Amino acid sequence: MKILAVDTSSPDIFLAVCEYSDRWESSKTSFSPVARDKDNWIELCILEFMGDSALNDFDGFAAGSGPGSFTSLRISFTYLKTLAILWEKIFLTFSSSLFYHKYFCEPDEILLIRQNRSMLCAFDPETKIPSNKAQSLEDWMREIPQNRHGKLRIWNPYSEIPDNGLQLVSSKKITNPPVIPDFPQPDFMKSHRKELLQELPLYGHDIITHRKI
16 A cells, blocks of 8 residues: 655645555655745745656545644645545545654654744644644743653754754754554554545634624
């Protein structure tokens, strides 16, 4: 089984070709900033990543579920779900927070992920912070026990914003082997295809969906 994994929860886009023999492994990965100045930016990124390979050759598509950018998550979910429905492929999701924690951090560290100029989400394997919770850096510093502040790492894709001296992590500093998302067994995917198609993204903050006229 071969899955194309895509995460658009941040200004960087993560892409991976994930294959299963007796376990999940990645044969190709990419993690880089992406311009969103064209309507079809996600298609252009994926096609450039794929080269001569055909999207229809995949058995399924996986989307990072966030929390993260409201617009970018909607675009990746819509694009990949549409392909899965048209071609009768598998669609599944993976936690962006859990993935980036594995990508950037040691198991006992806390990762703060900037979502915009003022709000951050967090992933802490010890306290099980809700994955859709977003708040200011100051609020996180008050909430996280002081004896764990030395374990704080912050990923700030918005590089122009200062982070008060906290230790930063960056995709440019990665020296570990490539990490891929945690996927279920192929048999589970095939038997739960319809249920998996119902998955929705986590935006990391409340979205106002109506307004007074």
